[in-house]
Each structure stands twice: as C-alpha cells, then as structure tokens.
Amino acid sequence: MDTETTQLSNRSLTVRLVLFATGMFAFGFLVLPPLYDVFCEITGFGGRTNTTAALAEESPDLSRTVRIEFVTTVNNFAPWQFEPAVDSMTVHPGQMYYAAFNATNLSAEDRTGQAVPSISPVSATEHFRKIECFCFSSQEFAANEQRALPLQFIVDPNLPEYVDTITLSYTYFESKHVTRR
Amino acid sequence: MADHGPARGIRRWLYATNHKDIGTMYLVFSLIMFFVGGTMALVIRSELMSPGLQFVHPEFFNQMTTMHALIMVFGAVMPAFVGLANWMIPMMIGAPDMALPRMNNWSFWILPVAFSILMSTLLMPGGAPASGWTMYPPLVLQTGDAFPFLIFSIHLMGLSSIMGAINIIVTILNMRAPDMWLLKMPMFVWTWLITAYLLIAVMPVLAGAVTMLLTDQFFGTSFFLAAGGGDPVMFQHIFWFFGHPEVYIMILPAFGVVSEIIPTFSRKPLFGHDAMVYAASCIAFLSFIVWAHHMFTVGMPLSGQLFFMFATMLIAIPTGVKIFNWVGTMWRGAMTFETPMLFSLAFVFLFTIGGFSGVMLAMVPADIQYHDSYFVVAHFHYVLVPGSVFAIFAAVYYWLPKWTGHMYNETAGKLHFWASAIFVNLTFFPMHFLGLAGMPRRIPDYSTQFADFNAMATIGAIGFGVSQLIFLYVLLTAKKGAEATDRVWEAPRGLEWTVPSPAPYHTFETPPKARIATEAFE
Secondary structure, three states, X not given: OOHHXXXXXXXXXXXXXXXXXXXXXXXXXXXXXXXXXXXXXXXXHHHOOOOOOOOOOOXXXXXXXXXXXXXXXXXXXXXEEEEEOOOEEEEOOOOEEEEEEEEEEOOOOOEEEEEEXXXXXXXXXXXXXXXXXXXXXXXXXXXXXXXXXXXXXXXXXXXXXXXXXXXXXXXXXXXXXXXOO | OOOOOOOOOHHHHHOOOOHHHHHHHHHHHHHHHHHXXXXXXXHHHHHOOOOOOOOOOHHHHHHXXXXXXXXXXXXXXXXXXXXXXXXXXXXXXXOXXXXXXXHHHHHHHXXXXXXXXXXXXXXXXXXXXOOOOOOOOXXXXXXXXXXXXXXXXXXXXXXXXXXXXXXXXXXXXXXXXXXXXXXXXXXXXXXXXXXXXXHHHHHHHHHHHHHHHHHHXXXXXXXXXXXXXXXXXXXXXXXXXXXXHHHHHHHHHHHHHHHHHHXXXXXXXXXXXXXXXXXXXXXXXXXXXXXXXXXXXXXXXXXXXXXXXXXHHHOHHHHHHHHHHHHHHHOOOOOOOOHHHHHXXXXXXXHHHHHXXXXXXXXXXXXXXXOOEHHHHHHHHHHHHHHHHHHHHHHHHHHHHHHHOEOOOHHHHXXXXXXHHHHXXXXXXXXXXXXXXOOEOOOOOOOHHHHHHHHHHHHHHHHHHHHHHHHHHHHHOOOOOOEOOOOOOOOOOOHHHHOOOOOOOOOOOOOOOHHHHHHOOO
C-alpha cells in the first residue's frame, strides 16, 4: 500500500473505533441503567417491591405459614428512631395482615422522612403485596413527635413452596433525599 | 522522508511523535508510578506489621489502599504495557511508526496530568479518596473535596487508554509489512491487538459509571441512591463489567511478552502459536460474561450464581492451554537462564498459583467465606505482581539491549530476580493463610492471632521494595555494559532483531520482507 491509501484507511478505521468507544460509553451511561431497572422490575432481583398500592384479594391458605421478619435502618445517622412494633410475625398466605412501625423525630425541628422498602429473598419480591404502606409517601413529623406508621399487606398464595421466611427491610431517609422517578 | 534526528532538549519530549520516544516516556512514567505506588504499599504494610494502630490514622490507611491500587493499576501496569507496545509493535510488524503519531503524543501527555490531579487529592480537605479503588457508592460519595478530582482523573486515564488502544489497533491492522499475515504476527502483537479491543470496549463503560457517580453527587440524579429509586448494587454490576476485562487488559500483554521470551531462551519456536491466539481470544470473550463473580455476596439468585461460577471456571481452560504451550515450548529445548528467562519462568509458575486461587474464589460456596478477605488480596497480587509486573521486568531486560545498544549488568539483573522472587512470595503467600483464617482486607488493625503472618508479609514487602532499587541500578547503568549485537540473544525470532542495536530513531521506513527477514534466523 502506498502512503496515501494507508492514511485513508487509517482514518476510516480510527473513525470506526472512536464510534465504537462512544457507543460503549452510551451503552454504559444511557442504556444499562434503564435496562437494569426493567430487568429488576420483571424478575424482582434487587429486592424491588411495589411502591404503590396493590389490589387486595383474600383467599387464605390456612394450611401454610410463612414467617415475616422486619428490619429497619435509619440512613446516615439522621435524627430518627424507627423500629417495627414486632420484630416478626407468622402469617398465612392469602390473608390480610396489619403491622405497625414506630417512628420518632429525635430533633427539635420539624422533619419529613420516607421509608424505602426492600424484600429478600428475590423469589418472594413479587409475592409480597403491600395494600397500604407508609412507604408510599413521605411523613411529616413535628419536633420530637412520635407516631405509629401502618402497613397492610398480603402474601400471595403463589409464593414458591421453598420460601418459608420473607424479610422486609425499610431504610428511613430524610425526605429531601427521596425523589420518585 | 529526510533522515532527521530528534529535536533537542525538552521539545523532543513535549512534541514527541516518534514511537520510540513515546514508548520511553511511557516506561519512565510507569516506573515512577511504580515507586510511588510501592511507597504507599509500604505505608500499608508498615501499619500492618503488628496489631494495633502505630503509624497512620485509619482514614489515611484507607486513602493509601485506594491510591496504591489506582496508581498501580492505571499508572504503573497499564502504561508500562502501552510503553512496550509503542516501542516494540512497529518494530515487530515492520512499520515505520505508530499509525497516529500525534494522537500518540496526546495519549501519553494526558497521563501525567491525570495523575497530578489524583495525587493532589492527598493535600485536599477530607484527604484522598478512601473508598477502595472500586469506588462503591454510597461510601465513595462520602469522599471530601477530592471526589470530583477522583472522577475527572479517572476520565482522563480512560481517555488516554482509549486513544492508546485505537492507535495500537490501527497500527496493527493497517501498517504491517506486506507479507505479514495476521496469523504470522508475533504473540506480543496478537495479545496487544486483543487487549486494545478490550480497552475500547470497557474503558468507556467505566467512564459512564463514574459519570453517574458524579451526577448522583452534584446533579440530583439517583442512579445508585436507594432513596431516589436507584440501586447501589447496579454500580457494582457496571463497575465489574469494566473491571473483569480490565484484569485481562493487565495480563494479556504479559502473556504476549512471555510468549516471546520463552522461545528465545528455549531455542525453539513457540509451541502452538495459533492455539495461543485462539486461547487469548477466548479469554477476552469470556471476560465479558463473568463479572458478577466479584459480587457473589450481594444476594444473587441461585441461577445467577451458578452461571457466573461455571463461566468463570471455564476461563481456566484457555488459560491452561497457554500454560501448557509455554511448558511445551520449553520441552526438550536448549534452555539457558538469562534474567528475562528467569522472570518468565517465575511468571509461568507464580501466575499459575494465582490462577489456582482464582478457581477457588470462583466457587460460590467457598467464595462466600473468602469474599473481602486477605485470600482475595493474595490472589490478585499473585496474578498482578509475579504475573504482570514480572512480565514487564522480563520484557525490559529482554529488549533493553535493543533500546540502548548495550548489554545490561547480568549479575545485577539476576540478583534483582532472585531477591524479587523470594520476597514476593514472602509478602503474598502468608496472605492466603490470613484470608483463610478470616482476616478481612482493607483494615488498619487486626486481632492478635494474625500477627505472625502479617509480620512475615511486611518483612517481605520491605525486601521486595528494596529489591527494586537493584532494578533502578540496572536501568541507570544500562549503557555501561558491553555493546550488544543486532540480534542481542542467541536465538531470538522476529523483525525487531533485524534492525541495528541500538534501534535507530527511524526503522523500517520502507517495509521489510518480513518472512524472508525472520526465516533467515531459523
């Protein structure tokens, strides 16, 4: 090849490689996050659970019991106390239950907080249905106010046989950090 | 083309477009970074010499682990291989220079800027990044003023690597001597071609991931913030989608180097050249589908764990092909043990140990115990130090006479090898036991039952650090030895040995007849 043809083919190959690199950036930055969301939404990986009210349909399966465990965390040492009223409960799939969480604003000023839920194991995420949950919206607390936050849920009878324990974890955030996409 | 020499003084380096000058700058830069990162490693090891806190604050300790990793990965190992590529690839394929000399200049000069930015974070309020080189959120978002500087320096390093990789691919694909077919190319050129593709594929993904960290911190997005509907685990997925190919970016050129050196000192052609090419391509492909083995403990479904476990173990097969072929090359060869060969032999042996601990880590049930323990530290240091770094040493000793025109001091070289080989094992072998006994990584203090092995590792690290001064001595006296012949060694193969020693400023201005030139050796 003479110098001119080499330079031309160098240029076209360089352009293609730059486009490839740009494409990989776009793939990482623009494509992967929504893809990950969709993937998690469909499969329930990552502990995603419903953030709006699910439909209630009671058909209790009294032959089976499932243990529900509650875990709470306050994010970043914010001045909240946030604990479940009971650490765990035993439920029948298909029956409606109520649980309460106690939240206290430990500071001397008004605060707004919101809990973000997560479910484990993965195979239970789509079968744990929250009918009413304080985590659907934010809660305003006056200075030093203490209040019980309600949760109403139903475990889908289609929950896989091998799941006998479901852990529901809430992390309590200062509301200003919480944005719904 | 007029026969002109280099410009004089600093302009020769600032405006450099000659592949040999740029290669030299890359190698010198990486040597400096190797010593900087090594000093940080010694800070870490000194603190861990005995239980309790003695020299540094825990926060500073974490900064040291983070900076040591970033500097060694992006500042020492990767630029060293790019430097070797710059120096050797045009000479190995019969090209007059790299295809894109001005871009070559840019891709080098971005690096000192990137690392000045990174190093300057040590002086900032809040200190340098301390979240580990993996930069997992939400921890990394707690970095002080250094945070945006960390992100921008990563961007620049990525930019430099991508430009370097594009240059290498264009050079290899378009600038070969007319009769050098792809499958006739030397292994070093082949492994670099594959590495360059890996770089272009994954460095932009890392850039994307750190950009998301940046927007999460400053522009109100919630890619990784649970409060906003994001997921911190997604960062780990994206990071390791980059991170796993990255480890092959650091080892494939090392495979290439060793595949050049072992045939020379065994006086036999490389056994199974084409199989080596396919094995390297296989490793590159597999590297894209195994990333989640770095995060088995995030709560992955069983099916995912099984897939990533089996895919990971599959990598042992092409890697085994390579090890087997190196041994096959040595089989019944007339072997001699000059310094480059010693480092290559140690590479084959010690890299295999790192490979074995890698297979152990690939097993999900075992990994859940090993995760984030010193066993992991032992594993990746075995593949990176007596792996990549030894291969770089081997390459430097192998090609140094071609670069300088003089034989280096062989006695000092051998001393450097034996000291390095002994101390590297003293440093990293006890870490296997520490990890199995449950010592977590990235901690400045530990309980007393780990004291003995830690003391051994620290003594080894100091010894290894001091041994590198011998290497420095060899380099500083590189021009004092006897004059090297053009072929330098008794039975080397490849076009680079057909040019004079030292290699003239411009080589192969007219393309050589590659096959005639190399077949004359055989």
